[in-house]
Amino acid sequence: MSAGAKILMILFSMIFTENYVLVKFVAICPFLGVSQNFKSCIGMSGAVIFVMTLASAATYAIYHSLMVPFGLEYLSTIIFILVIAALVQFVEIVLKKYIKPLYNALGIYLPLITTNCAVLAVTLLNISNEYNFLQSCVDGFAAGVGFGLALVLFCGVRKTLERAKPPKAFEGLPITLVAAALTSMTFMGFTGMAEKLFG
Amino acid sequence: MKRKMKILTNGIFKENPVLILVLGCCSTLAISVTVLGGLGMGLALTFVLVGSNVAISLLRKLIPNEIRIPCYVVVIAGFVTLVEMVLEAYMKSIYDSLGIFLPLIVVNCIVLGRAEMFANKNTVGDSFFDGLGMGLGYTMVIVGMAVVRELIGSGTLLGYRIIPEGYQIGIVTQTPGGFFCFACAMAMLIAGLDKKGRKFKPEIGCDGCCGNCNAECTDRKETIGK
Numbered sequence: 001m002s003a004g005a006k007i008l009m010i011l012f013s014m015i016f017t018e019n020y021v022l023v024k025f026v027a028i029c030p031f032l033g034v035s036q037n038f039k040s041c042i043g044m045s046g047a048v049i050f051v052m053t054l055a056s057a058a059t060y061a062i063y064h065s066l067m068v069p070f071g072l073e074y075l076s077t078i079i080f081i082l083v084i085a086a087l088v089q090f091v092e093i094v095l096k097k098y099i100k101p102l103y104n105a106l107g108i109y110l111p112l113i114t115t116n117c118a119v120l121a122v123t124l125l126n127i128s129n130e131y132n133f134l135q136s137c138v139d140g141f142a143a144g145v146g147f148g149l150a151l152v153l154f155c156g157v158r159k160t161l162e163r164a165k166p167p168k169a170f171e172g173l174p175i176t177l178v179a180a181a182l183t184s185m186t187f188m189g190f191t192g193m194a195e196k197l198f199g
Numbered sequence: 200m201k202r203k204m205k206i207l208t209n210g211i212f213k214e215n216p217v218l219i220l221v222l223g224c225c226s227t228l229a230i231s232v233t234v235l236g237g238l239g240m241g242l243a244l245t246f247v248l249v250g251s252n253v254a255i256s257l258l259r260k261l262i263p264n265e266i267r268i269p270c271y272v273v274v275i276a277g278f279v280t281l282v283e284m285v286l287e288a289y290m291k292s293i294y295d296s297l298g299i300f301l302p303l304i305v306v307n308c309i310v311l312g313r314a315e316m317f318a319n320k321n322t323v324g325d326s327f328f329d330g331l332g333m334g335l336g337y338t339m340v341i342v343g344m345a346v347v348r349e350l351i352g353s354g355t356l357l358g359y360r361i362i363p364e365g366y367q368i369g370i371v372t373q374t375p376g377g378f379f380c381f382a383c384a385m386a387m388l389i390a391g392l393d394k395k396g397r398k399f400k401p402e403i404g405c406d407g408c409c410g411n412c413n414a415e416c417t418d419r420k421e422t423i424g425k
Binding site: 168170175 | 229269283370377383
Protein backbone atom coordinates (compact mmCIF):
# COMPACT_ATOMS: atom_id res chain seq x y z
CA MET A 1 0.00 0.00 0.00
CA SER A 2 1.32 3.44 -0.89
CA ALA A 3 1.95 5.97 1.86
CA GLY A 4 -0.87 8.21 0.62
CA ALA A 5 -3.39 5.38 0.58
CA LYS A 6 -2.31 4.39 4.08
CA ILE A 7 -2.93 7.93 5.34
CA LEU A 8 -6.34 8.05 3.67
CA MET A 9 -7.18 4.69 5.14
CA ILE A 10 -6.26 5.82 8.65
CA LEU A 11 -8.33 8.96 8.16
CA PHE A 12 -11.37 7.09 6.91
CA SER A 13 -11.24 4.20 9.35
CA MET A 14 -10.73 6.38 12.44
CA ILE A 15 -13.70 8.58 11.53
CA PHE A 16 -16.13 5.89 10.37
CA THR A 17 -15.27 2.22 10.60
CA GLU A 18 -13.33 2.36 13.86
CA ASN A 19 -15.00 5.38 15.40
CA TYR A 20 -13.70 5.61 18.96
CA VAL A 21 -17.01 6.31 20.65
CA LEU A 22 -19.54 4.35 18.66
CA VAL A 23 -17.48 1.34 17.65
CA LYS A 24 -14.65 1.00 20.15
CA PHE A 25 -16.35 2.23 23.35
CA VAL A 26 -13.67 4.73 24.26
CA ALA A 27 -14.62 8.10 25.81
CA ILE A 28 -18.23 7.21 26.59
CA CYS A 29 -18.37 9.56 29.60
CA PRO A 30 -17.83 12.84 27.71
CA PHE A 31 -19.99 11.46 24.90
CA LEU A 32 -22.96 11.05 27.23
CA GLY A 33 -22.11 13.99 29.45
CA VAL A 34 -21.52 16.80 26.96
CA SER A 35 -23.93 15.86 24.16
CA GLN A 36 -26.82 17.75 25.73
CA ASN A 37 -26.34 21.00 23.90
CA PHE A 38 -24.97 21.70 20.48
CA LYS A 39 -22.65 24.53 21.41
CA SER A 40 -20.76 22.53 24.00
CA CYS A 41 -20.53 19.62 21.54
CA ILE A 42 -18.72 21.84 19.06
CA GLY A 43 -16.44 23.30 21.74
CA MET A 44 -15.59 19.89 23.18
CA SER A 45 -14.93 18.36 19.76
CA GLY A 46 -12.70 21.28 18.78
CA ALA A 47 -10.67 20.90 21.96
CA VAL A 48 -10.40 17.14 21.56
CA ILE A 49 -9.25 17.35 17.91
CA PHE A 50 -6.67 19.98 18.86
CA VAL A 51 -5.28 18.13 21.88
CA MET A 52 -5.32 14.69 20.25
CA THR A 53 -3.31 15.87 17.25
CA LEU A 54 -0.78 17.63 19.48
CA ALA A 55 -0.61 14.71 21.91
CA SER A 56 0.01 12.25 19.08
CA ALA A 57 2.89 14.36 17.81
CA ALA A 58 4.37 14.95 21.28
CA THR A 59 4.17 11.34 22.44
CA TYR A 60 5.63 10.09 19.16
CA ALA A 61 8.61 12.39 19.58
CA ILE A 62 9.12 11.47 23.23
CA TYR A 63 8.69 7.75 22.65
CA HIS A 64 11.16 7.52 19.80
CA SER A 65 13.72 10.06 20.95
CA LEU A 66 13.79 9.35 24.69
CA MET A 67 12.03 6.19 25.73
CA VAL A 68 13.33 3.79 23.07
CA PRO A 69 17.05 4.75 23.43
CA PHE A 70 16.85 4.38 27.22
CA GLY A 71 14.74 1.20 27.12
CA LEU A 72 11.80 2.73 28.96
CA GLU A 73 9.01 1.42 26.73
CA TYR A 74 7.36 -0.33 29.66
CA LEU A 75 6.67 3.04 31.31
CA SER A 76 4.63 4.32 28.38
CA THR A 77 1.32 4.48 30.29
CA ILE A 78 2.76 6.63 33.07
CA ILE A 79 4.81 8.86 30.80
CA PHE A 80 2.07 9.42 28.25
CA ILE A 81 -0.54 10.45 30.79
CA LEU A 82 1.93 12.92 32.28
CA VAL A 83 2.82 14.26 28.85
CA ILE A 84 -0.86 14.73 28.06
CA ALA A 85 -1.53 16.47 31.37
CA ALA A 86 1.43 18.80 30.89
CA LEU A 87 0.54 19.43 27.26
CA VAL A 88 -3.03 20.38 28.10
CA GLN A 89 -1.81 22.83 30.75
CA PHE A 90 0.74 24.26 28.32
CA VAL A 91 -1.79 24.65 25.51
CA GLU A 92 -4.19 26.36 27.87
CA ILE A 93 -1.57 28.88 28.96
CA VAL A 94 -0.37 29.57 25.41
CA LEU A 95 -3.87 30.00 24.04
CA LYS A 96 -4.82 32.28 26.90
CA LYS A 97 -1.83 34.51 26.28
CA TYR A 98 -1.58 34.61 22.50
CA ILE A 99 -4.71 33.31 20.76
CA LYS A 100 -7.54 34.77 22.79
CA PRO A 101 -10.47 33.92 20.44
CA LEU A 102 -9.48 30.26 20.33
CA TYR A 103 -9.11 30.24 24.11
CA ASN A 104 -12.59 31.67 24.52
CA ALA A 105 -14.00 28.94 22.31
CA LEU A 106 -12.10 25.95 23.71
CA GLY A 107 -10.75 27.15 27.07
CA ILE A 108 -13.30 25.67 29.43
CA TYR A 109 -13.11 22.27 27.77
CA LEU A 110 -9.36 21.91 27.81
CA PRO A 111 -8.84 20.80 31.43
CA LEU A 112 -11.70 18.34 31.09
CA ILE A 113 -9.86 16.31 28.49
CA THR A 114 -6.68 15.61 30.44
CA THR A 115 -8.44 12.50 31.62
CA ASN A 116 -10.43 11.84 28.47
CA CYS A 117 -9.74 8.19 27.73
CA ALA A 118 -9.66 8.79 24.00
CA VAL A 119 -6.53 10.95 24.19
CA LEU A 120 -4.54 8.36 26.12
CA ALA A 121 -5.94 5.59 23.92
CA VAL A 122 -4.89 7.24 20.69
CA THR A 123 -1.32 7.83 21.87
CA LEU A 124 -0.94 4.24 23.06
CA LEU A 125 -2.48 2.78 19.91
CA ASN A 126 -0.18 4.90 17.72
CA ILE A 127 2.74 3.11 19.32
CA SER A 128 1.27 -0.39 19.17
CA ASN A 129 0.24 0.10 15.53
CA GLU A 130 3.82 1.24 14.75
CA TYR A 131 2.73 4.36 12.90
CA ASN A 132 5.32 6.86 11.73
CA PHE A 133 5.20 10.54 12.69
CA LEU A 134 2.82 11.71 9.97
CA GLN A 135 0.55 8.70 10.37
CA SER A 136 0.41 9.28 14.15
CA CYS A 137 -0.63 12.90 13.68
CA VAL A 138 -3.28 11.96 11.12
CA ASP A 139 -4.48 9.20 13.42
CA GLY A 140 -4.85 11.66 16.31
CA PHE A 141 -6.62 14.20 14.14
CA ALA A 142 -8.98 11.65 12.58
CA ALA A 143 -9.82 10.07 15.93
CA GLY A 144 -10.72 13.54 17.20
CA VAL A 145 -12.90 14.21 14.16
CA GLY A 146 -14.59 10.84 14.66
CA PHE A 147 -15.29 11.74 18.29
CA GLY A 148 -16.71 15.09 17.19
CA LEU A 149 -18.89 13.50 14.53
CA ALA A 150 -20.34 11.03 17.01
CA LEU A 151 -20.94 13.81 19.52
CA VAL A 152 -22.71 16.11 17.06
CA LEU A 153 -24.84 13.32 15.59
CA PHE A 154 -25.84 12.10 19.01
CA CYS A 155 -26.65 15.63 20.12
CA GLY A 156 -29.26 15.77 17.35
CA VAL A 157 -30.70 12.43 18.41
CA ARG A 158 -30.96 13.62 22.00
CA LYS A 159 -32.78 16.80 20.99
CA THR A 160 -35.49 14.68 19.38
CA LEU A 161 -35.46 12.28 22.30
CA GLU A 162 -36.39 15.08 24.70
CA ARG A 163 -39.89 15.18 23.24
CA ALA A 164 -40.37 11.41 23.41
CA LYS A 165 -42.17 9.70 26.26
CA PRO A 166 -40.43 6.44 27.14
CA PRO A 167 -41.65 3.85 29.68
CA LYS A 168 -41.21 5.15 33.21
CA ALA A 169 -38.23 3.00 34.12
CA PHE A 170 -36.40 4.09 30.97
CA GLU A 171 -36.74 7.82 31.55
CA GLY A 172 -33.51 9.81 31.53
CA LEU A 173 -30.21 7.98 31.11
CA PRO A 174 -31.52 4.50 30.10
CA ILE A 175 -33.39 5.79 27.05
CA THR A 176 -30.34 7.89 26.15
CA LEU A 177 -28.31 4.69 26.17
CA VAL A 178 -30.86 2.96 23.94
CA ALA A 179 -30.57 5.90 21.54
CA ALA A 180 -26.78 5.51 21.67
CA ALA A 181 -27.22 1.84 20.78
CA LEU A 182 -29.24 2.79 17.70
CA THR A 183 -26.74 5.50 16.72
CA SER A 184 -23.89 3.01 16.99
CA MET A 185 -25.86 0.56 14.86
CA THR A 186 -25.74 3.04 11.98
CA PHE A 187 -21.95 3.05 12.26
CA MET A 188 -21.89 -0.73 11.93
CA GLY A 189 -22.88 -0.13 8.31
CA PHE A 190 -19.36 1.16 7.61
CA THR A 191 -17.73 -2.14 8.61
CA GLY A 192 -15.15 -3.25 6.07
CA MET A 193 -15.51 -0.16 3.93
CA ALA A 194 -12.02 1.20 4.58
CA GLU A 195 -10.33 -1.98 3.29
CA LYS A 196 -12.55 -2.05 0.20
CA LEU A 197 -11.89 1.60 -0.62
CA PHE A 198 -8.17 1.92 0.03
CA GLY A 199 -6.89 -1.63 0.53
CA MET B 200 -15.53 -3.51 62.28
CA LYS B 201 -19.19 -2.76 61.70
CA ARG B 202 -18.25 0.54 60.11
CA LYS B 203 -15.79 -1.21 57.79
CA MET B 204 -18.49 -3.67 56.72
CA LYS B 205 -20.77 -0.75 56.00
CA ILE B 206 -18.15 0.92 53.78
CA LEU B 207 -17.62 -2.37 51.97
CA THR B 208 -21.29 -3.03 51.23
CA ASN B 209 -21.80 0.63 50.39
CA GLY B 210 -19.52 0.19 47.39
CA ILE B 211 -21.10 -3.06 46.31
CA PHE B 212 -24.78 -2.11 46.55
CA LYS B 213 -25.81 1.29 47.81
CA GLU B 214 -23.32 3.33 45.83
CA ASN B 215 -22.46 0.86 43.10
CA PRO B 216 -19.91 2.72 40.97
CA VAL B 217 -21.32 1.64 37.61
CA LEU B 218 -25.07 1.55 38.03
CA ILE B 219 -25.63 4.22 40.68
CA LEU B 220 -22.69 6.63 40.37
CA VAL B 221 -22.48 5.92 36.59
CA LEU B 222 -18.69 6.08 36.45
CA GLY B 223 -16.33 4.12 34.23
CA CYS B 224 -18.87 3.06 31.64
CA CYS B 225 -16.31 2.69 28.81
CA SER B 226 -14.66 -0.45 30.09
CA THR B 227 -17.91 -1.90 31.45
CA LEU B 228 -19.50 -1.69 28.03
CA ALA B 229 -16.48 -2.80 26.07
CA ILE B 230 -15.18 -5.70 28.15
CA SER B 231 -18.47 -7.33 29.20
CA VAL B 232 -18.43 -9.50 26.07
CA THR B 233 -16.99 -12.59 27.73
CA VAL B 234 -17.33 -13.63 31.37
CA LEU B 235 -13.63 -14.44 31.69
CA GLY B 236 -12.58 -11.08 30.28
CA GLY B 237 -15.07 -9.31 32.55
CA LEU B 238 -13.74 -11.14 35.58
CA GLY B 239 -10.16 -10.28 34.62
CA MET B 240 -10.99 -6.63 34.13
CA GLY B 241 -12.96 -6.51 37.38
CA LEU B 242 -10.14 -8.01 39.41
CA ALA B 243 -7.52 -5.82 37.71
CA LEU B 244 -9.55 -2.72 38.51
CA THR B 245 -10.17 -3.90 42.08
CA PHE B 246 -6.43 -4.33 42.62
CA VAL B 247 -5.65 -0.89 41.21
CA LEU B 248 -8.46 0.68 43.20
CA VAL B 249 -7.38 -0.86 46.51
CA GLY B 250 -3.73 -0.03 45.86
CA SER B 251 -4.33 3.55 44.79
CA ASN B 252 -6.85 4.20 47.56
CA VAL B 253 -4.41 2.99 50.22
CA ALA B 254 -1.43 4.84 48.72
CA ILE B 255 -3.33 8.09 48.28
CA SER B 256 -4.79 7.85 51.74
CA LEU B 257 -1.28 7.36 53.14
CA LEU B 258 -0.01 10.36 51.18
CA ARG B 259 -3.04 12.58 51.69
CA LYS B 260 -1.29 14.96 54.09
CA LEU B 261 1.78 15.24 51.83
CA ILE B 262 0.08 15.92 48.51
CA PRO B 263 -0.34 19.67 47.91
CA ASN B 264 -3.95 20.52 47.22
CA GLU B 265 -3.38 22.42 43.97
CA ILE B 266 -1.67 19.60 42.10
CA ARG B 267 -3.49 16.69 43.66
CA ILE B 268 -5.08 15.39 40.45
CA PRO B 269 -1.73 14.90 38.63
CA CYS B 270 -0.35 13.25 41.80
CA TYR B 271 -3.26 10.81 41.90
CA VAL B 272 -2.82 10.04 38.23
CA VAL B 273 0.85 9.15 38.76
CA VAL B 274 0.04 6.85 41.70
CA ILE B 275 -2.73 5.16 39.73
CA ALA B 276 -0.59 4.83 36.60
CA GLY B 277 2.07 3.11 38.70
CA PHE B 278 -0.38 0.47 39.89
CA VAL B 279 -1.80 0.03 36.40
CA THR B 280 1.67 -0.58 34.97
CA LEU B 281 2.21 -3.19 37.67
CA VAL B 282 -1.00 -5.01 36.73
CA GLU B 283 -0.17 -4.74 33.03
CA MET B 284 3.22 -6.37 33.55
CA VAL B 285 1.88 -9.19 35.73
CA LEU B 286 -0.96 -9.98 33.32
CA GLU B 287 1.30 -9.85 30.29
CA ALA B 288 3.73 -12.25 31.91
CA TYR B 289 1.38 -14.78 33.48
CA MET B 290 -2.08 -14.41 31.89
CA LYS B 291 -1.43 -13.53 28.28
CA SER B 292 -4.92 -14.48 27.04
CA ILE B 293 -6.65 -12.13 29.48
CA TYR B 294 -4.08 -9.43 28.70
CA ASP B 295 -4.91 -9.72 25.01
CA SER B 296 -8.67 -9.71 25.54
CA LEU B 297 -8.53 -6.54 27.66
CA GLY B 298 -6.39 -4.76 25.08
CA ILE B 299 -6.36 -0.99 25.30
CA PHE B 300 -8.77 -0.94 28.24
CA LEU B 301 -6.10 -2.19 30.63
CA PRO B 302 -3.89 0.92 30.36
CA LEU B 303 -7.06 3.00 30.22
CA ILE B 304 -7.73 2.12 33.88
CA VAL B 305 -5.46 5.13 34.52
CA VAL B 306 -8.19 7.47 33.35
CA ASN B 307 -11.04 5.33 34.63
CA CYS B 308 -13.45 7.62 36.41
CA ILE B 309 -14.02 5.15 39.26
CA VAL B 310 -10.39 5.10 40.36
CA LEU B 311 -9.85 8.85 40.11
CA GLY B 312 -13.29 9.53 41.50
CA ARG B 313 -12.71 7.43 44.63
CA ALA B 314 -9.30 9.02 45.16
CA GLU B 315 -10.88 12.44 45.06
CA MET B 316 -14.16 11.66 46.83
CA PHE B 317 -12.97 9.21 49.47
CA ALA B 318 -9.29 8.38 49.86
CA ASN B 319 -8.05 11.94 50.34
CA LYS B 320 -10.44 12.52 53.24
CA ASN B 321 -10.41 9.18 55.06
CA THR B 322 -8.08 6.89 56.98
CA VAL B 323 -6.05 4.14 55.35
CA GLY B 324 -8.25 1.32 56.68
CA ASP B 325 -11.47 2.92 55.52
CA SER B 326 -9.97 3.66 52.11
CA PHE B 327 -8.89 0.04 51.76
CA PHE B 328 -12.42 -1.21 52.34
CA ASP B 329 -13.88 1.49 50.12
CA GLY B 330 -11.59 0.45 47.27
CA LEU B 331 -12.40 -3.21 47.81
CA GLY B 332 -16.15 -2.56 47.92
CA MET B 333 -16.15 -0.34 44.85
CA GLY B 334 -13.96 -2.82 42.95
CA LEU B 335 -16.23 -5.73 43.83
CA GLY B 336 -19.30 -3.68 42.91
CA TYR B 337 -17.76 -2.97 39.52
CA THR B 338 -16.78 -6.63 39.06
CA MET B 339 -20.30 -7.74 39.94
CA VAL B 340 -21.90 -5.50 37.32
CA ILE B 341 -19.39 -6.28 34.58
CA VAL B 342 -19.62 -10.04 35.19
CA GLY B 343 -23.41 -9.86 35.38
CA MET B 344 -23.60 -8.06 32.06
CA ALA B 345 -21.03 -10.43 30.55
CA VAL B 346 -23.11 -13.48 31.54
CA VAL B 347 -26.12 -12.10 29.67
CA ARG B 348 -24.14 -10.89 26.67
CA GLU B 349 -22.02 -14.01 26.29
CA LEU B 350 -25.03 -16.30 26.68
CA ILE B 351 -27.24 -14.47 24.18
CA GLY B 352 -24.52 -13.19 21.87
CA SER B 353 -22.17 -16.16 21.56
CA GLY B 354 -24.30 -18.91 23.12
CA THR B 355 -21.51 -19.86 25.53
CA LEU B 356 -20.66 -19.40 29.19
CA LEU B 357 -16.98 -19.25 30.19
CA GLY B 358 -16.29 -20.80 26.78
CA TYR B 359 -18.66 -23.79 27.20
CA ARG B 360 -21.46 -23.99 24.64
CA ILE B 361 -24.94 -23.67 26.18
CA ILE B 362 -27.11 -22.54 23.29
CA PRO B 363 -26.60 -24.59 20.11
CA GLU B 364 -24.80 -23.07 17.15
CA GLY B 365 -26.96 -20.87 14.95
CA TYR B 366 -29.32 -19.64 17.68
CA GLN B 367 -27.24 -16.79 19.06
CA ILE B 368 -27.87 -13.10 18.42
CA GLY B 369 -24.48 -11.78 17.40
CA ILE B 370 -25.30 -8.09 17.71
CA VAL B 371 -25.46 -8.40 21.51
CA THR B 372 -21.69 -8.84 21.65
CA GLN B 373 -21.17 -5.78 19.45
CA THR B 374 -21.33 -2.10 20.33
CA PRO B 375 -25.13 -1.58 20.08
CA GLY B 376 -25.72 -4.63 22.27
CA GLY B 377 -23.41 -3.18 24.93
CA PHE B 378 -25.32 0.09 25.12
CA PHE B 379 -28.64 -1.72 25.08
CA CYS B 380 -27.74 -4.20 27.85
CA PHE B 381 -26.48 -1.35 30.02
CA ALA B 382 -29.71 0.56 29.43
CA CYS B 383 -31.76 -2.50 30.40
CA ALA B 384 -29.70 -3.13 33.53
CA MET B 385 -30.20 0.47 34.60
CA ALA B 386 -33.92 0.42 33.82
CA MET B 387 -34.33 -2.74 35.88
CA LEU B 388 -32.56 -1.10 38.77
CA ILE B 389 -34.76 1.99 38.52
CA ALA B 390 -37.91 -0.13 38.38
CA GLY B 391 -36.73 -2.24 41.32
CA LEU B 392 -35.92 0.77 43.47
CA ASP B 393 -39.19 2.39 42.45
CA LYS B 394 -41.10 -0.59 43.83
CA LYS B 395 -39.26 -0.16 47.12
CA GLY B 396 -40.36 3.45 47.11
CA ARG B 397 -36.91 4.89 46.44
CA LYS B 398 -36.72 7.45 43.66
CA PHE B 399 -33.52 7.13 41.68
CA LYS B 400 -32.56 9.14 38.63
CA PRO B 401 -29.13 8.17 37.28
CA GLU B 402 -26.97 10.87 35.83
CA ILE B 403 -23.66 10.50 34.11
CA GLY B 404 -20.97 10.87 36.79
CA CYS B 405 -19.36 14.33 37.07
CA ASP B 406 -21.07 15.30 33.83
CA GLY B 407 -18.56 13.38 31.82
CA CYS B 408 -15.47 15.22 32.90
CA CYS B 409 -14.07 12.09 34.53
CA GLY B 410 -10.97 12.87 36.55
CA ASN B 411 -11.97 16.40 37.32
CA CYS B 412 -14.42 15.38 40.00
CA ASN B 413 -13.60 18.45 42.05
CA ALA B 414 -14.97 21.84 42.90
CA GLU B 415 -13.50 23.25 39.72
CA CYS B 416 -15.68 20.82 37.83
CA THR B 417 -18.93 22.22 39.19
CA ASP B 418 -17.89 25.75 38.21
CA ARG B 419 -17.10 24.56 34.73
CA LYS B 420 -20.31 22.59 34.56
CA GLU B 421 -22.26 25.75 35.23
CA THR B 422 -20.34 27.59 32.52
CA ILE B 423 -20.86 24.78 30.02
CA GLY B 424 -24.52 24.51 30.92
CA LYS B 425 -25.18 28.08 29.81
